[in-house]
Amino acid sequence: MIKGLYEAHLPVSNISKSIAFYRSLGLELAHQGEAVTFFWIEKGKSWLGLWETEKVETPYHPSxxxxxxxxxxxxxxxxxxxxxxxxxxxxxxxxxxxxxxxxxxxxxxxxxxxxxxxxxxxxxxxxxxxxxxxxxxxxxxxxxxxxxxxx
Structure with a gap:
């Protein structure tokens, strides 16, 4: 039933800086909005959501x-x-x-x-x-x- 990862989301402190970073990894911008920006990981199959927030320093846990x-x-x-x-x-x-x-x-x-x-x-x-x-x-x-x- 499950074929792969469809989406994942990460908090970011500076959306412009993060957009430049993920573009440098070769990801294609799918949507840029006020609250969230999406990059295609595999176009039409999976993407990464970046959410600009002031609370990026929340306790880290790899999951x-x-x-x-x-x-x-x-x-x-x-x-x-x-x-x-x-x-x-x-x-x-x-x-x-x-x-x-x-x-x-x-x-x-x-x-x-x-x-x-x-x-x-x-x-x-x-x-x-x-x-x-x-x-x-x-x-x-x-x-x-x-x-x-x-x-």
Whole structure:
């Protein structure tokens, strides 16, 4: 029944700054209004709503302020450089420093490769690429370069 993510919403403190940021990620503006702005993640299939508010500093919890963008594995391997060219820094995740990313997550029954960064308001963003589906794998998180050597 469920085919994918249709929408996600994030609070932002400066809608103009956020519009520029998400455009730099290659997202297409779908609608710009007074209270909310929408970007297409995949045109006609999924979008991201940004809500300008003064209360962006509310306590952080990743389930409330995190979005993972599905990307191809080949794109993920070049994502750190791609982000840095846009003035966006990769952040530490799961005790892996930015220079160690992308990392491989053993999320059974599907393992993923991922890279983490923040938007201007500190919302957690992730580029994620599936590696193996429906396969129970027992390993610890590792750098994608290490994964590639083993697989």
């Amino acid at each position: 409330l302020r995190h979005i993972a963008f599905h990307v191809d594995l080949n794109d993920l391997t070049a994502a750190k450089e791609w982000l840095e060219k846009r003035g966006i820094n990769v952040r530490e995740a799961f005790n892996f420093a930015p220079e160690q990313q992308p990392i491989v997550l053993p999320n059974n029954p599907q393992s993923h490769a991922a890279l983490y960064f923040n938007d201007p308001d500190g919302n957690s963003l992730e580029f994620i690429a599936p590696l193996k589906i429906d396969e129970e794998i027992d390993f610890k998180m590792m750098e994608l370069t290490e994964w590639n050597k083993k697989n």
